[in-house]
Amino acid sequence: MSFTHVAIIGLGLIGGSVGLAIQQHLPGVRTSGFDRDPDVRRRAADLGLVGQMHDSAAAAVAGADLVILCVPVGAMGTAARDMAPGLGADAVISDVGGSKVAVTQALQAALPGRCIIPAHPVAGTENSGPEAGFATLFRQRWCIITPPADAPADRVAALVKLWEDLGAMVECMDAAHHDMVLAVTSHIPHLIAYTIVGTASDLEQVTRSEVIKFSAGGFRDFTRIAASDPTMWRDVFLNNSDAVLEMLDRFLADLAVMRGAISEGDGQAMFDLFSRTRSVRRSIVAFGQDDARPDFGRGDHGKDQN
């Protein structure tokens, strides 16, 4: 099977990009959409993010064989309940949320007995809102699909195919493993970046203007991450707290070791860590998930992503 009508609920960065990408890559597939914010609906309609805009979630999902919820993780349950009256019996419900155990539970509670196949495209920018979306966001990026054990294989295959058609590389894993992988590769880096940028803003010894002036020494790379959407990230930490705390405690233990090395002047321990981490960078570049070019290859994914 393949999907013929995709409804998108939530038309910000990710929802808008999904809508544009489907229209570009799968012109035969109908798209409809809804956002709870009337102003976003108007702007999204003007931008043509979906083929048909609706004034209610139930109307937007009527006739759709796939619904993709593109709302913040904490709003998934509400959004699912809102659309339930319009949902066809055979529709597949998916999403794009950045944490998967909590979202799966919320969707299953809101839509008992439905075919729910959660997903998470590992692609984004620190911008949000309908104007931030672009059709090439998912190109050469990973999309993780976390099918529950009882998900029908043909529906899973159709969802894999859809994301591949949008340019993504797909990997399937269970939701709990997803949450652990993302805690390391995304959630902890964001938490750390937010925290250090906060620390630097509050110092008495060093002024904020000095921090800004001399940020080229490494700090500015953290500020880019720490400019990500606050609502989305609050929801991620509220909804993936177990995996995040587990990984955070690993990081804190390792940082305590490095603190000890610095206070004892143990240059060898520092040198060993600093040498080891270089090879990870090389693997990421070799694997095409970053790039040695000055724009880190971001140009490949289309529009300015900073």
Place this chain on the structure above:
Amino acid sequence: MSFTHVAIIGLGLIGGSVGLAIQQHLPGVRTSGFDRDPDVRRRAADLGLVGQMHDSAAAAVAGADLVILCVPVGAMGTAARDMAPGLGADAVISDVGGSKVAVTQALQAALPGRCIIPAHPVAGTENSGPEAGFATLFRQRWCIITPPADAPADRVAALVKLWEDLGAMVECMDAAHHDMVLAVTSHIPHLIAYTIVGTASDLEQVTRSEVIKFSAGGFRDFTRIAASDPTMWRDVFLNNSDAVLEMLDRFLADLAVMRGAISEGDGQAMFDLFSRTRSVRRSIVAFGQDDARPDFGRGDHGKDQN
């Protein structure tokens, strides 16, 4: 006064870039150089990093009115002692080291009674070695000069002028303040990046190949920093340990607060921090120290810096 002959000791990324930048921007100024590694000397000569290459530090500094030590922070004392026999009585001795209290002490101990004016161009890449240098590295970047209280004003002014001629913006401050500013804007970000990349490489629950695959969610921005030169960074932490430990403890305290917010589900505390940090990013972009373009404006500084 202005300098007419600049000797550069250590011809890696920074020394090579200084040599190329002087030749490009100040064609009337003589440049001579030395590196302790014969192979680096050969490669640097082939690349034309300085006008005249020498086989000893003493020969390289003979006749120079300015010597810039571009060796790792931990090698400053040795490099200064090696060149002492060739040093003219009125020569100004400067450097480019990333920590300033320790380097100033090392230089003053090695060259008592000499005119020592330390400096630190806040510009770099994670590459090292003579091939990594390029003439535009310092353009639109800050250079911090830390003149001791008794440094003659005309020599300080000449050094300021030299760095401005190479395209840098110059700020003077005392060495201890420099070390605190750099601990926040550079050293702690590097320590954190090295540590989290190390943590992620050592997990049992998540494979290294998963970390690499899904790094686009934030992690890859840390790996770029964590690919910086191990020797240089070991030396930075050995030589700026007081300021680094002070700032690290501030960061750890703030991170403990965020850990508490996550484990208690305090979404408001998260939202407040995550909103506050956005404005720092905007200031950095507004201040021209980073950029909203896809290459972060790295193209402005010439060659590929990744």
